[in-house]
Structures are given as C-alpha cells and as structure tokens.
Amino acid sequence: MHFPHRHLLQIEGLHPPEISALLDLAESYVLLNRSGKTQRDLLRGRTLINMFFEDSTRTRTSFELAGKRLGADVLNMAVSTSSVNKGETLLDTAATLNAMQCDLLVVRHDQSGAPHLLAQKVDAAVINAGDGTHEHPTQALLDALTIRRRRGRLEGLVVAICGDVLHSRVARSNIHLLLAMGSRVRVVGPPTLIPAEAAALGVEVFHDMRDGLKDADIVMMLRLQQERMRRGLVPSSREYFRFYGLDFEKLSLAKPDALVMHPGPMNRGVEIDSAVADDPVRSVIKEQVEMGVAVRMAVLDTLSRKTRRND
C-alpha cells in the first residue's frame, strides 16, 4: 500500500495516490463492517490512546470503535480529570503516555499545530483528530469516501462548502483533499466568515447562496463555530438561517440529485433545516458517520504498519 508517512497530521501535501490508497482500504472496511465480520488480530497487542482536549462525539467514539474492531487496546484519556488540571503541559502529558509504550496517539486540541508538535516528540504514530482551525484530516477522508461511494468519483464534481468556513478545520481539510482529487470547490458564506486567503487556495468564493449552490453536485453545510468567535460575526441565528441556512428552497438551486452533507454536530434551524437534514434521499449525514469508522480503521491499520514492533 502506498502511504509513506508515519503520522496523519494534515491532508495538505498528501498526493492523490496516497489519498486513494486510504480510501480504497477504507472501502474494504465498510464491506467488512457491514458483513459483521471482524479482524481482531490485526492490531492485537497494540495500544491506542485517545487524547481529546476538545469536546467530541463522533470522532472520539469512532476511533475507539475502529481500534477495538481491529483488536487494539484502546484507552480514552479523560482530559478533564487528568493532571493537565495540575499544570502538566501537553508535551509532558504526551511523553508520559509515550513511556507506557503507546503505539497510536489520537489527538484533538484547540491549538492549531498541537499534533505536529507531539509528532516530533513521541515514538507513537500521531493522528490529528482536529487541531484548532487548521485541519481535521480523517473528516475529509470520510467525506470523500461518502461522495465517492455515492457518485463513483471525486473528479469534476462541484462541491459547495457553505457557512462558517473561517473557523472550520473541516473546510480546510476538505478543500485540500477535493482540489487534489480534481473536484471544483466553492466556498459560500458571509464575507465575515470566509477566510481572506480562500481564493488563493484555488476555490471559488460566493457570498450569496443562490449563486454558490447553482448546479452544485454536493452541498456541504458547516456549523457556526461560536466557540472560536471572539466577536459577533453574524447578526442573529434567525437572520443567518434566512440568508445562509439550507432549506429545500435553496437546495432546489443545486443539481436535482445533489447530496447534502454535514460533519456534525448540527445546529438545526441555524445552518440547516431539520427537514433537509433528515431527508432520506438527499441527506447522507448518517452515512458520513458510518464511513467515519471505516476510514479510521484504514488509518489505524496503515499507520500501525510502520510501527508494528514484530514486523
């Protein structure tokens, strides 16, 4: 398998064959999971530690499930009751876990670059589970797998990423992945929530949903990340929904079979209408969650090959 990296810290810089290799392996894990079979020998004797300094439902549980389905010993470090509260630094915390012969360290942190720093200091393979506003690589991989399974390809598709792009590590990872794989990427949102460097990344920028959604194949909605906003960047949730919330009226501007995606957690009635989010034909939000387990199995499998002690 072609993946020459020891860690998974970001999508930026990955080559298309490396992305395809991870997606192909993840595809085999989708089929395995659906068949009810397991591969518990693969990571037997390996230790995976989840270290989440920010809240998570999907990412943390799916890494736990992925590790267990492959037979790893999985530990979830409870950051809120750890010695971090006694002033222990991120690096000392990681060095402590490293000394316990941890093989895979999954890290979520509110500081962009924290997983990169750890990767320089520990022997374990480090996986970025979301760092600040920087990247969330496994989210982009699971989004790509969802699209590829539904549309058979990524190349040539028009993907509109809508909402709070400024604070979204999901958007950044998706932009890098989709552009590398030949999709056409648009970002759509109010000027206050679109990063200044967006156009330089190679995406088209729209401030009006009517233009941004026109003939899109994929509509990817993002949550307003209030926890990262230092000042009010949107007038009110109600007004935001009127202009930028996805309802069936706005969705009708996209291709008739356009798929609706959302990384979760959703704020219903703010960036997305419940009826659209729950539409069984157009919305693939639950499928994204399913793909998350398969993608994380593929990533754990791939990175543990590099550090398997008995290989």
Ligand code: ASP
């Ligand atoms: N769950 C995703 C993240 O952690 C998206 C979000 O929180 O809105 O980046």
Ligand code: CP
């Ligand atoms: N999509 C995502 O990362 O969800 P969580 O924040 O719940 O992990």
